[in-house]
Each structure stands twice: as structure tokens, then as C-alpha cells.
Amino acid sequence: MHILVTGAAGFIGFHLAQRLLLQGYSVVGLDNLSEYYNVRLKRDRLELLEQHAAFTFARVDLANGKILNALFQAHNFSHVAHLAAQAGVRHSITNPQSYIQSNLVGFGNMLEACRHTKVRHLVFASSSSVYGLNAKLPYNVQDSVDHPVSLYAASKKANELMAHAYSHLYGLPCTGLRFFTVYGPWGRPDMAPHLFTEAILKGESIKVFNHGDMQRDFTYIDDIVEGVARVIDRIPAPDSAWRAEAPNPATSSAPWRIYNIGNNQPVQLMDFIAALEQALGCEGIKKLMPMQPGDVRATYADIDDFRLHTGFAPSTPLVEGIARFVAWHRDYYRTYP
DSSP states (O other): OEEETTTTSHHHHHHHHHHHHTTTOEEEEEOOOOOOSSSSHHHHHHHHHHTTTTEEEEEETTOOOHHHHHHHHHOOEEEEEEEEEOOOTTHHHHHHHIIIIOOOOOHHHHHHHHTTTSSEEEEEEEEGGGGTTTSSSOOTTOOOOOOOHHHHEEEHHHHHHHHHHHHHHHOOOOEEEEEEESTTTOOOOTHHHHHHHHHHHTTTTEEGGGGOEEEEOOEEHHHHHHHHEEEEEETOOOOOTTTOOOOOOOOSSSSSEEEEESSSOOHHHHHHHHHHHHHHHHHEEEEEEOOTTOOOOOOOEEEOHHHHHHHHHOOOOOHHHHHHHHHHHHHHHHHOO
């Protein structure tokens, strides 16, 4: 396989590219090195990837369709793992245009490039955010996801629909993966594990939204990468059981699939903070705050379909994953004892 990994300088993309390179695949990593967060972290991830002879980096903005098409024509990718996106729920409220350009225009360009070069399988990142106002737990891929509460979530739902249209029209095999609260070493600095760790170590207060009444299906990065790697070479076929009279939202008469990837074990926010405090060896100062716009109270992944089709289920315990994250954080930032 000759694989394109977009967002290769990002958290999940970096880990996936590493995994594929260790499996012996040829990988081109695409990223635009946006300044959404510290670019130094992205460059340090890339530096590790560039130690592999089979890795090539391409600095490309997905919104530039002409350059993206040229990259595809030059490399003739067999598979694409599309993980690049403008991330962040709250950021989408204050900077909507970046989501439109990256997540909508950029995704459209990606579909066109895959179609014209006959990519064998496009695997793309969706998000648990698409479940929006859904209150029924756990979230099931057969549930309706028509009520997003942020532009970020809406853009991910749109990606799923756009991919389905291309699967239906052109036979492009597409698999969308709804990730649930991914954490671990090399994680994004705008996410709770990093923000809480920094604040606790500095003796500053941590913002605890909805007064702590929150649940998240925290999923360790190695489990996410294992899931993505298994999906890449499982090219979807049309579902022979799919019926237009009673359509299954997760499958299709086209070669298109949607899966959840989550730990299948939601954790209370206060328990997550306690695990972080245990790993750090000190207690944080909690500042209880109301729910933020675009946020949801709980996420919980039903992964039965994913387990059935891949034979895999995430299993890393939160305490173990947090300990690994804290060890990496201390080593990487080298600011703390």
C-alpha cells in the first residue's frame, strides 16, 4: 500500500503514520502546519516521522484543490487516511470560516482527488460530536444525527454525507470513523488532559464545566490507531441487507460505512480529574463553571458494529492511559520536576 495520511503533523495523524511506517508501508504525510496551536509540537512530531526512509512530507492546504490534485497525480495513492481538519468545538463558534474552508471545501477537494485517481479506500475522521442533542446512550451508529450543536459537529456530519454521495455516484469506497475523546502522548495542547495538567502543575485553577456533571468516553490513542489501521484494509462493499424503505444510517447500497471508535466506558469528569491528580501526585484547584455553548453533557460509544467487523475493541484503562500521558508530558515539556 502507498498511503496518504492527512493531518500527519497532528495528534492522531502522527501516531497513525508512525504505525503504518512500522508496518512497512510507504506513507506520504500531508499537513498545512496551521497555527491553531503551537507549531513547534507539530514540527517535533514530523521530525520523528522523517526518520523513516519511507515517509515523505507534503505541506499542502486542503482548500487548494489544484495543488492537492497535483499531489495525487504524482503519487498514485492506493489508500487515504484523511485525518486533517480544523478541530475544536468551542473554536468553531468564534472562527467559523476556518471550519468552512478546511472541513467543507477541503473535504470536497479530497473527495475529488480520490475519485479522479481511483483511490481504493478513503478512510476519514468523523466525530462523536455529530450526535449533538441525542440523549439516548450509548450512541449507536444507527441513530439519527440530525441535530448538531456546533459548526464543527455540523461539518463532520456534512463530511459523512458528502462521502456517501461520492460512494453512490462514483463507487468510491469510504469509511467514516466517529472518534470519541482521544487522549494520550503527543496530545493537542487545547484539550483537557494538557490544559488540566498545565494548570495543576502551576497551581492554577482548572475550569470544570457543567459543575462537573459531565461524562466522556475517553479513548487512548493507541486504541484509536489500532482501530484505524484495521479499517484501512477492510474496503467496504455495498450492504446487501440495506433497504431504501427503512434505511440503516450506518450502511448503504453504496460502498460506504460509518463506525464509532470509543472505549465503550464513559468516565465522570471528576473521576478523570482524580486520575490525572493521582498521576501528577498533586491536587488541582477546581473552578466550577456552567455548560459551554456547543458542548454536550455525556458521550458513550456503542461499538458493536465496529467490534463485529474488525475483531477489535479499545481496552486501555483510563488510569493507565493517563499515566502514560503524564510521563510523556513531563519528558517533552521538561519544565516540571
